[in-house]
Amino acid sequence: MLRRLTPVLLTLAVVVLGVTALAARPDDGTPRRSADFVVLVGAAGLRWDDVDPQNTPTLWKMAEQGAIGSLSVRSAHRPTCPVDGWLTLGAGNFAAWNGSRPGGGCPASGVTVEEPDGIGANLPDQPGVVAYNQDKLAWGATPGALAESVRCSVAVGPGAAVAAARPFGRVDRYEAKLPDDPAELLGSCVLSIVDVGTVDDDDPRVRAAQARQADERLARVLAARPPRSLVLVAGVSDTDTPARLHVAVADGPGWNGGWLSSPSTARSGYLQLVDLAPTALAALGRPMPERLFLGRPAVTVDDRPDDLRTAIEAPADADREAAAQRRVAGWFFTLLAAAQMALAVAVLPLLRRARRLAGPHSPAPVSPRVVAMVELLLIAAALAVPAALLADAVPWWRGHHAGWWFASVTALLIVGGTAAVRFTPGHDRTLGPLGAVAGLATLVVGVDVLTGSRLQLNGVVGYSALEGGRYAGLGTVGLGVFIAGSLLCGGWLAQRVRRGWRPAVLVAVGGAAVVVVGSPYLGADSIGAIALTAGLSVAAAICTGGWLTVSRLAWATMAGLAVTIGFALVDLDRPAAERGSLGRFLAALGDGTGGLTVHRSSTSNFQTLVNSPLTVLALAGAALVWLALLQPWGGLMRLFGIYPAIRAAMAGTGVAAGLGGVLGGSALDVAGAAGALVVPMAALAALRVLDHSTDRTVPDGGRGGGEGGAAPPRGSGPGDTGPSGGSGAPDRASRAPTAGATAAHGPEGVTVESRGSRDHLADRHGGSHDRYGRHGSRPWPLQHGRPGTFSSPGESPPRWVRASPPPASATC
Template structure:
């Protein structure tokens, strides 16, 4: 009776409690086995005949399958995965004629582009395989023995060596090995750790090719001496599948499967898989096919190095000798040979296995996006996307193993949130159409990667030319002023002459003939950065010459922005034109971020998948342009509304715009911009305080910055609470801080800034030049009692931003936002430099506009004998009235109206 009660209770608990609540099924995935396990491993899809042919007896399988496991014909997860790697393979290399097997994978399965960025500008085969196994970026090391090492020291790509069985540790268990597989090891593998110790990614070699819990796997491993319960001639029981292991076939696969000590649990040279006598009879071929099947399905994870799609001796330092164009027929022959090997593997892999083909490295310099093809139960027909990129058709090298293991329910020693999804919306399209779209994306990435630095240099040159022009333009009035009379003579003359005569005698600028042309040129220059994003609206990647198509697309975008500047009521003034194009650019960038960041992706000033620094959200340069465009445009609009007595509307508009912008930038699913959100909070807060006439000092600025950090850290904490696969940069950063990796992250960000300064020193110099121009043009000299006299030569030359409190607040908040971005963002040196590309040209345009209108008013007042009045759009503040000098009265009377004093920025509205 007691036994019956216990039996009934056990049955009841078995129905109520989930499977993972029982001791023997604590893992949803099969219990991993140590990589050095040597017990015979039965292939999940291998029958008894295959086992007899290979000499490996079927084994009792003890671990329980995943609770969700169902038969393969009912959409069950794959029983295992075969990952085939080949450096240099791209989607452009595929065609039905030359690569029929790879083409069939693209037709029947999923395809995508693969970013192969590691720790070097171009990814060598050794770096690619090491990064694949670690699930993190690594640098390949030369493992040549010490006595041979000097012969290969100067190679940019380290030579890859096969492991040896002599250095392998003795296996812990006895029993027959799977045919062709045996333990092996590298004797100089410590060089890999030494070379990657300062990489900043904490990479662990082979992390995703080893078991998650070796001790637990060892306890669950079958006894080699036990008699297997499988029936003779029948397939092994699927409910008793063994702990998964990793089999490495080929040289590169051994790099990925090696643990930190250089030990490879199960390894075989590629020849074991490929060798077959040419004159073999049918029985011999069947035997070799069964042996290949046993080899490929001996473990749940099999890595195969199928060779390279280029010269294996290529050197990134000699780009003129090794390129995909110059390799020509050599590369074509290797791709066809690779396709034959893939076809042989596809014939031998069980039907319930996934097969993934990845171009794990480059074949030439510069780096390019490579191919990723996947077929099997886990991959329906469609486009492959990784959770880390969130861009359709784009994956990362470091995501491959974590994602394929997740699809088969296996747990590795490494930890990664990476996951693959297949967009089946493209399943109905022909394979050629799907590949054409992916190839166009790869060509866009290559074009942007090649010409981004050239575009930056062009902007630098134009910026320096503008700087020289501005410097000369601001110097000429000083020289004239000094040559005409000394400061003392000027004071004596002012004390004797009437105020009207003083106002009429303002220094004239003989630039009216070409000032308009220069203004339009500067205006167009300020539109170039935004136009580089707007070019993404056109499909220039499909053109025969993508570089020319990109240049024409940018020119077309500039033309569209120019048309927008003259298409509405704002066209009558330069301030209105600048406000129109600024807010239009900012709103388009904001909408793009909320809709998937397609304009940021593959743009000259956005982010590039080959560089693989960021794949979604708002980039640093995009954030800089957005902040400048938003704050400058809002300042000008607020000035216009304030001039019509609608200050409340200006404050409400700015508050709503700021709230929407911060929500979009700080949303982990959209902007995911940590430093940019903090900079936006600071900039919009300063602008709002100025509009409410609240004085901003250093203490308040520090409080604003601290509050912004608290808000963004709260968002990062909330993002951290989500599952790892759903986290954005915010949650990942918070997790790294909790794991003690904060200093490594900061080190990488500082290194990125230093690399920018070294690679593009012109961009680094732009920052101080921009600061000088902005500070000088803002003319804070006029706002100080001691230096106001020094600013008098520039009367009539300075932009309206210095006279209207609202526009001045927009400029000031933009400067502060760029300064915060410089300090708090990674690659922060690019933030103020990029912002200056739009900020300074618009500032020069406003300066020229003010000078031109002042000159026209001088001419009209001289003709009719009246006193020159202040500009109509923004009254000039009589800053000299605060100096107490003799000329203060004349400057105040020159304003011509009492509205100047009423609209001037008072102490409570200035920073």
Template sequence: MTWEAGVLVRRGGAWVRGCAAVLAVVCAVLAAPPAVAAAAEEDEAAGIIVVGVPGLAWTDLDASVTPNMWAMAGAGASASMSVRTIGSWTCPEAGWLSLGAGERAGGAAPRDAQCAAQSRLPAPVEDGEGWSVQDWQALVDANESFNYGARLGSLADAVAAMAAEQEAAALEAEHAGEPVVAPDPGACVAGIGDGAALAAADTAGRISFWAPDLGSLGAAMSTCDVVVVDPGVIVGDTADEAPDTGTDYDQLGQDDVGVGSDEPSGALDDGEIEPEAASVRERAAAEADAAVGEVQAALPEDWRLLVAGVADASAPSALHPVLYSGAGVEPGELTSATTGRDGYVQLVDVTATALGAIGADVPATVAGAPIQVLPNGDHSSASAVARGIDETDASQSVIAVSFVFYSVLSALGVLGVAAAVWLLCGSDRFRGLARTVCLAVAAMPVAGVAAGIPHWWRAEEPTLAFWGLIAGGMAVLTVAASLPWTRHGARPVLVIAGTAALLIAVDQVSGATWPLHTPMGYTAQAGARFTGLGNYAFSIFAAAVILLVAFLPWKGRARVWGPVAIGVCAVVIVGAPNLGRDMGGTLTLVAAGILCCWKLWGRRLTVKAVILAGGIAFAVFAIGGFLDYLRPQEDQTHLGRFVGSVLDGTAANILIRKADAAIGTIGRPLTWLSLAALIGAVVIWRRRAPIRTDEVGAAVIGLTAVAVLGAVVNDSGIAVTGFTTALGFGLLAVAVGPRTERAQPATPDPVAAAPTSGN
């Protein structure tokens, strides 16, 4: 037993108290409120009009073509919006339904590449008592299979609930003899246009007020405080001019990982969809702008107007503009609690914003949060549009290189596994080359994170610029780990793992912007994670932390408290609401870190130790999540919202959706890297059995825990295993090093050594 293990045995009580203190500190930090920019305080408005324009893009806003929206972009506040719902792009039917549900919803019509089927929306029918959406039950049935728990009609029901509360309060005041506040007579949602009917309908498919065109806008505002407008324009919809309208979306090379997956989609095949004529698009944008101008002319001073591109016109998806103006809205940027990033919102936030504008409560069925305004005195139409175009270009460029990046990483990773096997089990020949390959492969995902620092998507050839950064980063790290003073022992591991951990830690502290614009993160239009730590970057960070804990040259008591300190800092970076916000990563890293330290301290890995590690990890997860849940709903991260879903019984949908997504990753490029790692590990184990020190054992156990547990609890599934392998497998082989057999002294020949008698 080592000295450190002896200390732990003799001072078991102190160790338990220390762990309890560490657990308390971690939970307290995880419960700290997220840091957000100061938002302007907004009073309630008398009403709000939401104008939805499917297909509207930032490039459509122009001072001459769309003067009304151009002026609105400067006079009010703006942001880029992800319309991600069910699948990798959102057609109009799904967009309007999601607006009414406040949750990701899908349409009942087939979703094709040009959104042709989901663009033909029938008008509601009038039955003498009002209006109702045709085939509403078919829409409800379709969404029951998507595992998002979308409650169609939540917007209208929430406004009706506010009216019911006001009536109850008035009756109670009347009975108590107190002054009676009359209920708001306009507590309802009106719809103008066929698409708006889907958003304005209640859970039964009924609409309080509906009209086919803007001629009835005045009557709609007199009737209801929330008015949803569909001008009947889809920007980019070329109807009969659109090529290949029968192509199914799965044939585009951009299949979803799985229903409801948060994974970025795969490769784009730009050849499937021909670019549309500018004149056709301009005519549609100008028509939508004319409708916005008509609404602005009728807008009372105490009302607000929100214009949004509520859906895609066709595949592929893109970010869409949101323009917000009216009573109490200052010029600046928009943000929301669901994105946590300035200048970005989601489609489901529009639902919550409409409710918040008139003072209605946001129900638990609405996944979005009210949009907040971040005032900026330098805000202008030109700057808002330029930023929106740049953000859209960044997202599109990342998607264009992502599938190739994952494929190349997987292919090189398989080569790296083979090199690691040769380094540990092969002959002396080519061992230097094998070592270099191991280092270069481990450097690739680290270079992928660093590639987000320069704005490569602004280059004339973004793809070439990206791959130049990847190649350059790999070369620099490989050389840095091969210098005379860094190439020996575990030093190459510390160089590359240390660089990976430092890059990601600095990125999280500075605002989490680098992986957002590389395949190592999620593009904003994917609507998965606008800030914090994505699953891919987490895999690299966790593997790097495990390697640092295992191979740093700890001395004396530092061997105990050094790994604990690194582990606590790493867990805070991964799980804190104002940093990583990664609940699955928190659970994984706590368990993997404990098991790694357990072995590093000379303790045997038993079933009891595994259960203890899992219990502590779950405790950190549960306590941090519950404390997050206790905060106001608009301040909660997805960890707190998940706890809320557990308490209200809707967590099953989330778990099923994530399981579907994780299973859907099997068969994708990183699957083959994970399979190669498994085969390589078996070969190395059978031919060499390299675990001969506690340090190596700690690294093996920690990396295995990250690869396996991370794949189970994250919806990225096998991709977590693949990225962990890409960084950790080759570096671990380099740290172990080739086996050198010691020369055994020659055994003396007993006959030759016997003394001879002289005669």
């Protein structure tokens, strides 16, 4: 009965862990009404390194008493041109101005603003821009959604007119330039949008003059601000390439000090441009337009340093790190893909010559030093991504040659990690390096997530705030490494216990990983948690050996679907502003707008598939596994036969990485990151299994030497564990029947040592074989070796003991 209930109990455990991790959400601190007026002040291109107490005293003083943050100005096009930034501000969603962009730059023509009555204005191009955003772009933005949410709005300057124009092009009140005394103008409507100029020159002196001019206009706005007003200052767009982080300051009732943040970033000190429109409406106490705003209202976080110069240095340093990350990440992944492909080519001849064939014409074995060197290189390749993540603990981006500093730090960490794995106890065992590498990778990523994912933000193998896709939790590369590391750790631990306990061990380790990935407090990746649950279910179903039968597949599918459905029901029950990605998608399907989400995901998958170096890494790893390791001479099938829990872990990794990448819109990036860890370790373990695949037994009386009495295989010894978790025999020279063992007749005059009530053939890894050559519950056919000897498909021979010489005509 307990055996029958085990799949049910494991399924329930996976479901409970998954739903618990995904359902709990932190309080987002959505602000209530705090102002009677909102003034949005925009300066295209304004960055934190433009702000200082001498050149921009007004902005400096405002930052001292208000809340500050780094603004990501992502729009529907990259780079975000000034007109795109203003349009995104007014839409509350990723928008872009239509028109040609030669060479990826900004449109050459300006915005036409008509003033037919001297009070308001009209943008004749606005209806075409609205149609372009809704029909041609994947975000479905509605330019003018912010202006439509209030009864009256004011615009000062052409950029502000783009943000304040309603969908049909009308601006309620408009001034081309800021008046000397704008008090009456700013107090005429609850929402005012002011364009104070552009900071776009590369010359430091000219740029400082532009920032000073914008600061003087800001001073006039602050002097004339209405009572109980919230003033938001933002660098609304990029003015050069590549993209940068920009200024965000909020000053008003309830916005005194602290960092700016929002539920859309979930990161203290970071805000998106699409968050400004919801913030304005939330401060005014106005309802959000349904399904139009993609951003979320901003909040304040009270952990900012008291000294403003120290506080400003943090977002300025983040901007420098993000800029350096963009330059370094491309060549790092390119070099990693090239190195792993070169290692794959180097491993092929070793795999072909690892199995020592019988007979006088077999090729000479590869030098042990060469094999040891290749093993170290495989370990180093598997540790490259965790080392690159850990390298961001050192401020390498502050040097003049940031790329070289990063390369040096990463190389040192790779060497240190490889040495740690090499000298770890149990390194000589077949699964020793695999377990150590998986444990190190899981530890690095897990500790980073538990401490706030500080290494992944703007990190080379993390995610960039400039991209605007993720600001907290697990990134694409981190998810792939964590999936592979946690499942391999679970498989390695499960392989060391009895067969019946393996699913429980794997579920315990994998369930903890699901919590880390899916919890909004930690990894904040619901799609990744659902994908990991599916991979964990498959791994738990086959970790005891055998095929993925219909019943096992049914239980695995039920567990994955139960987690997905459970989380979907919980997420849909939340208010619309608090839903996660799955809840928002299901709600969009219900109201008929889910096609936009599918279109965005498919577009993102295609672009990532074509442009990402991780695609090459994933395809190269798959080619090595399929064309070499899974071949009869490749050793991976032999490894899977001896260690079914490792087979389960690798299969679950493939399922989870594939689903996580496709559903998350990152194509093969998750699989490429997982493959960077799994494939080198699979090749190393296959080499070691093949190295012992043709070990022979020692005939009776020849244990001290002679024919068949070869030296013990490398790595064999007391304490070496294998499929059953027991300790293997010391070596072949000592494989004699122990005291109390009984002899059972085997084939052709060979007897089998029997221990207790069961006949065992103890191999080097402690695996149990019965008298018919079966390993566990699966038949293991005996293979032809030398005359008078037998060998099994394991790494080392079974314990055959010759009872009497065979007749002269006997052959094996």
